[in-house]
Each structure stands twice: as C-alpha cells, then as structure tokens.
Amino acid sequence: MDAEFINTYLLLVTLTSLLANAIISIYGLFFKPHYTKKVIALTILSDTMNTFAIYLGYRTWVNGVNPRPPVLTSTPTEKSISEFTARAVDPLPQALVLTAVVIGLAVTLFLVFLGYILYTHYKTLDMREIKKLKG
C-alpha cells in the first residue's frame, strides 16, 4: 500500500467517526432525559460540527509533504511567502470556528445557569418530571 492510500483511509476514518459522533450526540440531545446530559450532548455536537468546519479547510498531502498551519514562521521574503501559500491550510474556517467556540461557550454558560434555576424550582433536572409539573 502506498502512503497516499493510507492518508486517504485515515482521513475517511476521521470523517466517519465525526459523523458517528454527530449522530450519537443528536440521539443524546433528544432522548436522554436528564438536563445535564442534554447539555453535554449539545457541547459534543457543537465540537463535532466545529471539527467538520476545520476539515473543510484542510489540504491534501503532496508527495509526502504535509500541509502546514497558517502561521508564517520565517522572515517574509517572496520565496517564503509563495511557499507558505502553496502549503498552508485555509485559515478562514479556523477563524470562524474560533468565533463559534466562544458563542457555543456563551450558550453553554447560559444553559448552565438555566439548569440551576430549573433545579431550584422543580428540585429535579429530569425532563420527564419537569414536563409533568407544568408551570
């Protein structure tokens, strides 16, 4: 087996496991009765989606040379810049994911506080119980 085949195989393994991760977290989000577990499933789902977004900016290996992070580590000359643009991965998904992570964190923070209110109000975080109580 050549190196390219192994690279492709490993990339597809990553993708498949991301997909499985997304499916499992959606299942947890809808069918787990406990509030905390729903929040945990939501964070796993958002992290999976962020990894998908980063994957969109990835580049393939060329002749056994891996893509580089979008950080120029040498002094900017014409040669180093053209080498950098030829091998660095797409920085835009990473920047958007940075934004998404912060907003996901803000949502999680809000949900945690909401969970605390729910607990003090109903004395339980089991969604089946909370659904029955009404009001």
Add this chain to the structure above:
Amino acid sequence: MRRITELAVILSLVLGVSVLLVLAASILLPGIEVRQLAFFYLYTTINPWFQNYTVNSPEAVTAIVWDYRGLDTLFETSVFYLALIAGLALARGLFSETPQGSFNEKTHGLTTIVKTVTRVTAPMIIAVGASIGLHGHLTPGGGFQGGATIAVIPLVFIVVYSTLFLIARGVTSNKMLVLRSIGLLGIGFTSIAAFLIGLAIGRFAYVFQNMPKPGAVVGLPADINGALISGTLWFFNLFEMIAVAAGFTIAFIILLLAGRGGSGGR
C-alpha cells in the same frame, strides 16, 4: 408487485450509496489547492510588497479574527457578554447572601501541600496565559485562549482555598464585572483608534482600520522599535484577554456561590 418493490428499494439503495461514494471521493477529500479567498488571506497576511492590503501579522487566523473580519469578533464578544449578563440576571436571587465570616488558613480549604503547590504554580499559569494572549499575532493563540487560561487561576483558588479567600482578597463578582467592562471599552476604543486619529489630523479613515488602506492613509504602526505588534491586533488581544479572564471569573464565582448559599439546591 412486492418483488418489484423490493427490487426497486435495493436498486435505489445501491445507486444512492454509489452516488454518496462518488461525492465522498470528489468533495469530502481535501484538494491540493485552497479557495481563492484563503489564498488572498494567506498571501497578504504579512507581505512587505503589498503594504495596502497586508495586516503585518504572521498568524493568518488572528489577522482574520481581528482585522479582515473584525466586526464578527466584536459581536462575538458582545454575545459572550450578553450571556454573562443573562447568567447574572438568572442567578441574582441565588447568591444574594454572600458567605459570612473571614478566611482562616487552618480551617478552610485543602491541605498545606496543595496550597503551597497552588501558590507556586499560579504565577506560572498567569505567565503562560499572558504569553498565549499577547503573542496571539505571532503564534497560534490569542486573547480568548490566553484569557481562558488565566481564568483557571480563580477556579483553582476557589477549590483549594475556598471562596472566602477570593472575597477577602477583593476578587468579587462586581469588581470582575468592572474589569470586564474595562476590557470591552478597550476593545471599542481600539476598533475606532484609526478613525479617531483620522479625525484629529483631518484625514479620511475607516472604523476598524488597522494598516493604511488605499484612500485612507491613516494607520497604526506595525511595529514599535522593531518589535512586531501588527497595529491594532496586539491591543485587541490584550483587552480581549482581560475581558475573557474577568468574564470566566464572574461565572465561576457565581456558580460556586450559588451552590452554597442558594435557596433551593443542596
């Protein structure tokens, strides 16, 4: 009839999976080239021959976050702030009673070993966080990451020393809110810095401008005495670091106080 249906189902499944495989081979596998937009970002992030388009930051992600798409990040910061305010509003009845009594080294917190180790490592964690935050325009990292690292300190101190220790040292949620507001004000002023300079000297300048642009020659310096600061990026990272560290500290203080003095939970 039934056999025909089964055949159709199997046939459509086979054809659909084949289509998915073709799509997977052509779309899901990354190509050799990146998109044109990404090529532009990578080519101009630090480029002395394109002075009108460059950000003068070797870190393309920070350049996008705070320069090319700066407004996004400004609103992201305000979303985080709003979530924090919402949390404060939700928890206002829960931590109205601050824990009474003063901090006692002997009775509060964990053992002496843990306390000594915490004392030794705390400055190191702050140094690492500041390094991540303030080198955000040179290496992977930035204000948010640095601030999140620094915010570990109050959490560790709450666990190891108790909340009373933090309150005795003056780290209260109100003071942290002030610190967070200072960070946000700093971000706001940095975003209009070039605009204010332009107003002062009577030249045209944009809001959220960093380096000089065509038609707007006002810009912030890329380096101070040879040390690269990439114009506004360094200041953005500094203020974002302050704001995020203070914001996380508020969240930890409220959550841990609410767990203790709350009216309902045990």
